Amino acid sequence: MKVIQSSITKVAKEMGIDEHAIDQRKAFLEFGQDDIARLINIHASLSEYHQEFIDHFYEHILSFEKIRQFLPETINVKQLKKTQLAYFKKLSKGSYEWDYVLDRLQVGLAHQQINLNIEWYIGAYRKYISLLLNYFDSLSGSDCQQSTQAIDSLVKIIFFDMGLAIDTYVFQKNKEIITLKQDLDNLIQGVDGFIWEFDVVRYNYVYVSQQSETMLGYSQNQWVNNPDFQHQIVYPDDKKLMKLAFNNAIFRENNQQIEYRIIIKNGTILWVNERITIVKNDDGEITHLRGLILDINKRKEYEMQLAYMAAYDKLTGLSNRAGFEKQLIVDIAHAKKTGNSTAILFLDLDGFKYINDSLGHAAGDQLLQTIGQRIKDILREQDFAARFGGDEFCLILVDINEDLLLVNITEHLLKILEQPTRISNQDIFPRVSIGIAMYPQDGESSEQLLQCADSAMYAAKEEGKHRFVFYNEEMTLLAAQRLTMENDLRQALIAEEFELYYQPQIEVNSGKLVAVEALIRWHHPIKGMIPPDQFIPVAEKIGLIIPLGQWVLKRACQQIAEWHKSSIKVDRVAVNISSSHFCDSSFSESVKTAIKASGIKACNLELEITEEVVQTNDSILRNFHEIKNLGVSIAVDDFGTGYSCLSSLAQLPIDCLKIDKAFIQKMLTDTNYLTIVATVIAMSRALGFSVVAEGVESRDQVIYLQSVSCSMIQGYYFSKPVTADRIQKLVNRNYFQLEE
DSSP: OHHHHHHHHHHHHHHTOOHHHHHHHHHHTTOOHHHHHHHHHHHHHHHHHHHHHHHHHHHHHTTSHHHHHHSOTTSOHHHHHHHHHHHHHHHTTSOOSHHHHHHHHHHHHHHHHTTOOHHHHHHHHHHHHHHHHHHHHHHHTTOHHHHHHHHHHHHHHHHHHHHHHHHHHHHHHHHHHHHHHHHHHHHHHHTTEEEEEEETTTTEEEEEOTHHHHHHSOOHHHHHTOTTHHHHHBOGGGHHHHHHHHHHHHHSOOOEEEEEEEEOTTSOEEEEEEEEEEEEOTTSOEEEEEEEEEEOHHHHHHHHHHHHHHHBOTTTSSBOHHHHHHHHHHHHHHHHHHOOEEEEEEEEETTHHHHHHHHOHHHHHHHHHHHHHHHHHHSOTTOEEEEEETTEEEEEEEEEOOHHHHHHHHHHHHHHHTSOEEETTEEEOOOEEEEEEEETTTOSSHHHHHHHHHHHHHHHHHTTSSSEEEOOHHHHHHHHHHHHHHHHHHHHHHHTOEEEEEEEEEETTTOOEEEEEEEEEEEETTTEEEOHHHHHHHHHHHTOHHHHHHHHHHHHHHHHHHHHHTTOOOOEEEEEOOHHHHTOTTHHHHHHHHHHHHTOOGGGEEEEEOHHHHSOOHHHHHHHHHHHHHTOEEEEEEETSSOOOHHHHHHSOOOEEEEOHHHHHHTTTOHHHHHHHHHHHHHHHHHTOEEEEOOOOSHHHHHHHHHTTOSEEOSTTTOOOBOGGGHHHHHTOOTTTSOO
16 A cells, blocks of 8 residues: 555656645635535535435446446446445545545546546536535535535535546646657657658748757757758758759659758768658648658768779779779770770789799788789879789770870889889789780770780780780780680590600619609690690689699509509609699698509609799698608709799708709800809709709710719700600610710
8 A cells, every 4th residue: 555655646746746736726726624624514414325326326327338348347336336435435524635635646547547538537526416416405404505605615625636637637648748759759869860840831940859969960949940951051962952852842742752961060971861751731732841861871881882892992992893894985985085095904913823822812912902002103194993803904094196105104004013012021023914905996895905905915925924015916816716725625624635744854873764754745636736835824824723733643643653563663753733732731632642542652753843832831831841741752843943032942841953944055055054053053962952954955964964963864865755655665774875
């Protein structure tokens, strides 16, 4: 009971009802001590009729279906009559202090909570008074004045009760309205937006929600006091759009939805979505506009980010291929209109794969970023550049009316790009091959121009790299041939159209064939024998070098096993391995599998790598040691033609250096080459390496190499590469005695 009373007291406080307020109400009703005395005086007599009152009262109210619906099923009429009887007795009992007030408030709240409308509540009081009047003469005697005064006092207390009941209804409705408003405010605050209402007839804002100030920084009064305020804060480029939307809403009577920008109070730009709804009166005339303005800045930023990602290369900040092709269409249209020429420059980094493989992808990315920035720095304002992916870039140079201008720009581009850059504690000198195609001379569509520029770029590589070449028609034929070779090469790997040839390696001390180098040959079913210098670069480009290398490795191991079974003494077979293999984490396992499957010893296999692989990273170094742990020897092929770092040679578990044939062939005619050969051999002995001299073609070369203690000799002087079945005839010869 105390809990209920405490709760009702809290409600009374929220309603603004206290003892002072009750006293004011009683004073206004002129309800005083005389009234209390009169009610007490008739209390005993009135109690005799209460039960009869109640029977008539409930007979009346229960005749209405609406009233019966409000009565809980768990409460029977007898209980209700008992409760009502207690209330009737309180009316004349004479105690109307604070507890009485709380009790009436509780009853009023209960009736309101069961949705008993106030008109039924007041009607019940009316019935009670009407019934009471029928008995009043017998209650007050024949004294008319006393009777009138008693009725007056009773009516006062009834109206006092009715006032409290009405208060509970008003309070509850106000509370619902406040709750609804709070819910609406919370809903609005829960979204990044605000609402407004505009009176079209009076031409002014009648409402702007508080969130407008939070979102935009402008006060509500600025909107209400200035009917053009919204138009004034719209971003200038979007004013026309917003004005059109409002006009469509008013004159075409269509709800509108637009996205535009607003300049908020701090001066920054905010993207918003505005939904404008028309409001009509009973005559169908537009009287108001209502709007909901939502903050869509984050969404717009995300959309712009997606658009940027769709059109730009994240690594370099240049356009990507899709963006480039769109721009090329625009520039071709411009060239058609002006009659000027447009040049397409297709750039490809020379040797980028080796930088990626040897120094790692992070170093490769750094180089690409450097190239991209240098291209940005030297481009004219009207030109355009993109990264196509990998190490390919493409430029559009517009309004090129003189060949000399184009040549000067391209030469300057080459000079800027070849400047050294420090990456991974090494100076890298970028080299770039550039193919140039011209509109309209070489093609009129973007596809034609790109294809021509791409063909010219390949021609630049074939002519020696780090240069530029203008497109000509022969390049289209060469490009088609390259594509045909790519397709044929894929088919050749499936059909195993390859064969290994073997070139002897002669030991200087004994003059005997002790090892061979395995060299791949391609027997094309139509074109015949295709040399490796034609198809190996293509295999590298299209990603077939790893499966092709695995086939060579497997076949070479099988062949030396077959020789050993036939008592053909070949101690070792050397296999050329691409840098791609050493960057493959599973390569050492492939080597192990090939050795195990063939049954040879690991020392019977030697892997030849290029100098680029010597530029170590963690992956390459791990493969080096894993292969060495198997017992396989490693040789550096074509030594002297790359950019080996001597510190790397000292760190890696290398067994042999193969001096490139260019040094061997010139050493007897050029003292510089002679010195290089002698120095390499001396250095190798100091580091514990064996040395193979490649490309030996004369007896004089052999004699000199013997004099400087070269370990092994290989070249046409002894034998060209031959098929496996001819090795048996070459094994038992003493090659140094043949000329004596």
